[in-house]
Amino acid sequence: MNIIDIQLDRILPPRIQPRLDPADPGIQELAASIERHGLLSPLTVTPDGDDYRLLAGNRRLQALRSIGKTHADCNVIQPTTFDPGEITLAENLIRLNLSPVEEAYAFALHLEHTGETQDDLAQRLGQERTYVTRRLLLLDLDDITLGSLQEGIISLSQALLLRRIEAPDVRERFIEHAQTYGANVRTMQYWISNYEKEQARAKAAGDDAQPAAAFEAPRQTFMACDRCGKATAYDLLRPQYCCPDCRMKLLANRALEEAKK
Numbered sequence: 668m669n670i671i672d673i674q675l676d677r678i679l680p681p682r683i684q685p686r687l688d689p690a691d692p693g694i695q696e697l698a699a700s701i702e703r704h705g706l707l708s709p710l711t712v713t714p715d716g717d718d719y720r721l722l723a724g725n726r727r728l729q730a731l732r733s734i735g736k737t738h739a740d741c742n743v744i745q746p747t748t749f750d751p752g753e754i755t756l757a758e759n760l761i762r763l764n765l766s767p768v769e770e771a772y773a774f775a776l777h778l779e780h781t782g783e784t785q786d787d788l789a790q791r792l793g794q795e796r797t798y799v800t801r802r803l804l805l806l807d808l809d810d811i812t813l814g815s816l817q818e819g820i821i822s823l824s825q826a827l828l829l830r831r832i833e834a835p836d837v838r839e840r841f842i843e844h845a846q847t848y849g850a851n852v853r854t855m856q857y858w859i860s861n862y863e864k865e866q867a868r869a870k871a872a873g874d875d876a877q878p879a880a881a882f883e884a885p886r887q888t889f890m891a892c893d894r895c896g897k898a899t900a901y902d903l904l905r906p907q908y909c910c911p912d913c914r915m916k917l918l919a920n921r922a923l924e925e926a927k928k
Contacts, residue, residue, distance in 0.1 A: 670709055673719060673741045675732060678712060681721040681779075696833050698730035706731065707835045708809035709740040713776060719743070722775045723806030744772055767823045768813050771802040801827060809835040815842045824852045831859055 711723035721728060722744060731739055765773060774788060785803070789796045804827055805813065812835070816826045821842060829838045841858060844850065850858070 669743045669745075670740050671743060672738050673710075673712065674738055675728070675736065677718045678710070678728065678739075678741070679715055679718055679720045681725055681775075694726055694729050694733065697726055698733045700834055701727070701730055701736075702734055704836075706739055708811070709742045711742045711744060711772070711806065713744045713779060715779075720779055722772065722779065726807055744776065766817055767802050767826075768805060768817045771805040774799055774803055775806060804830060809838065811835065811839050812842065815846075820846050821855075822852065825850070825855045828852070828855050828859055831863070837862070 706727065708724070708727070710721060710727055712719035713722055714720075719741065728739070777783070778785070778788060783791075785799045786796055789799045792798070801823065805816070805823075808826060808830060812821075812826055812829055815821050816823065821829070825845065829841060832838045832841065841855065841862075844858065845855060
């Protein structure tokens with residue numbers, strides 16, 4: 668990783684991410700976190716003439732500027748992933764067998780240097796647009812989360828769920844629990860939803876937000892039974908082997924039972 672200190676004035680805005688509202692409370696919270704702990708994850712840029720074009724970290728860049736920072740550590744990615752004159756992008760991807768994280772950087776570089784849209788890229792790859800979008804969304808995550816995805820500790824879907832958590836130290840705590848206790852996508856979603864509810868409750872009550880170190884994942888995750896709706900320990904639930912018609916009947920019966928309560 669090539670980390671150098673770069674003036675923020677030399678960092679051009681990304682072409683593939685939407686503009687962010689500086690009044691977004693999420694950016695304000697991120698700015699407060701940077702003031703307290705510093706920039707925990709560098710921005711990712713690529714050379715663009717005498718300056719640099721931002722590839723990842725749009726929210727972090729906005730937060731840095733909002734608190735008057737003039738420099739930031741940046742991970743500089745050189746645009747040498749593909750040789751357009753050699754073979755096609757799709758062939759490069761097949762040949763390189765890239766991970767989702769590597770694909771994210773490769774897609775960002777390709778879109779940056781060709782000016783294509785995500786739809787254009789998806790068509791070139793023979794994939795749905797969501798395939799490209801989901802990987803580009805990874806670029807706003809910190810290095811610890813991306814490293815955990817790269818090492819197989821969490822999945823792509825779990826990494827995207829963790830985007831809902833602003834603070835990198837809280838995301839790291841979730842990853843630790845996933846590694847310790849094991850967690851599929853539904854379990855991770857359950858943990859994050861509970862955390863968000865607790866944070867919202869604390870904010871409404873005027874309490875301080877729960878620090879990352881205080882978060883403990885439930886040792887038992889409870890989910891609703893598809894048949895009766897009863898909260899049941901996740902490890903006790905069993906899959907149902909139903910055809911689509913029977914599945915719809917089960918859901919309809921459950922809805923009727925709920926309506927009678």
